[in-house]
Amino acid sequence: MTQTRTIRWGIAGTGGIARRFASDIDFAKGATLSAVCSRDLSRAQEFAARHSGVAAFGSLTSMIGSEAVDAVYIATPNMVHYAQTLECIEADIPVLIEKPMTSSLDEALAIQQAAGDKSSFVMEAMWSRYLPAIQALRTALLGGLIGTVRKLEADIAWKRNFDPNSRFFDQAQGGGVLLDLGIYPVSLARQFLGDPVSVDGSWRAAPSGVDMAATLHMRFPDAQAEIHCGFDREGSNRLVIEGDNGVVVIAPPFINAAGFSVYPSRRLADLAEPGGNTVSARLRRKLFARLPLPGRKRHDCSFEGTGLQFEIEAASNAIRQGLTQEPGNTLDDTIAALRIIEAVREKPPVTR
Structure with a gap:
C-alpha cells in the first residue's frame, strides 16, 4: 500500500456513532467512506443514500469480500464486536473497533492473539485520546x-x-x-x-x-x-x-x-x-x-466536526505505513484499561 493512498473505509452498523464517523470522515485527511453494511440491507441503503459514492451491503461478509474497502470501522453493539473483528482479521482487513473493543478481557486477549498471528492492524476507537x-x-x-x-x-x-x-x-x-x-x-x-x-x-x-x-x-x-x-x-x-x-x-x-x-x-x-x-x-x-x-x-x-476525524486520520496513517498497531493507542493500552475495569467489577457491588 502506497504512502499516499487514500484509505477506503467501510462501516459495520448504522447507528448514531456510525453516523458521526460518516460525517467526521469528511474532515479526515487521507480517508474516505466507501461502504456501509447492516443485517437489514434497507437500513444500509438508507444510510448510504445520504453519502455520495457509498455502497450498501447486507452483511459484513459481503462488504469485506467486495474489494470496495481497505479497512472497516465496527460500529455495532458491543456483544458482536468480537466475532466481527475476528472475521476482519481472518480476511486480512484492517479494523477499527468502537470502544469498548470487547465486553471482556478474555475476548480482547483473543483478538490480540489473532491479530498477532495474522499480522493484522487492529485498533480500538478511543477517539478522545486523539483530540x-x-x-x-x-x-x-x-x-x-x-x-x-x-x-x-x-x-x-x-x-x-x-x-x-x-x-x-x-x-x-x-x-x-x-x-x-x-x-x-x-x-x-x-x-x-x-x-x-x-x-x-x-x-x-x-x-x-x-x-x-x-x-x-x-x-x-x-x-x-x-x-x-x-x-x-x-x-x-x-x-x-x-x-x-x-x-x-x-x-x-x-x-x-x-x-x-x-x-x-x-x-x-x-x-x-x-x-x-x-x-x-x-x-x-x-x-x-x-x-x-x-x-x-x-x-x-x-475543531470542526465532532472529533472522530483525528482517530480516523491516525488509523489511516498507520494502515498506509503497513503498521499492525497505532503507536498512540496499542492493543496493550486497550487491554490495560480493561484489566483496570475488571479489577473493580470483580468486587461485590456495594448496596448503599
Missing part, C-alpha cells in the same frame, strides 16, 4: 507544564432511566457504566500518567445486575487518580489535573475537549470553571471566561 487538546496537554505535561503531576480527578455521568432492554443495562449486550463511560477517563489517566501501581474501587448495581455507578482509585508512582462514573445522575463531566506548580482543567464534557486551561491554584480553577451543566455552572464559566484572571492561561484547540 488536539488531549494530544497537546499530554505533550505539555511531559514538558513540565504544572511540574510533577500529583492528582487526576475525573467525573463522567449522564442520567439514564433504567430499562432492562437497553444496551446500557443489559449484561448480554455488554452493558454497564464502566465500559460505556468509565473507560474514557481510565484510558486518559493511563495516557497522562502511565500504568498504575495499584487499582481499587467500588460499584453499585442496577436492577439488572450491571454496574450503574462506580468509583475507581488508581495509584501511580508520583500521583493518584480518582474517577467517578454513573448512569444514576448528571455529573460534573470535568477533568482536573493537579501538579506542584499549577492546575489544569478540561471543561465539560472533557471527553470532547476543545481546549484546556491552566490555573495557579485549585481554588481559582474551581471558582472559574466548575463542572456540571446546571444554569449556575454554565453562567459562572461564561462570566469568568470574560474576566482577566491572574495566572490563568487558556489553550484553545477547537
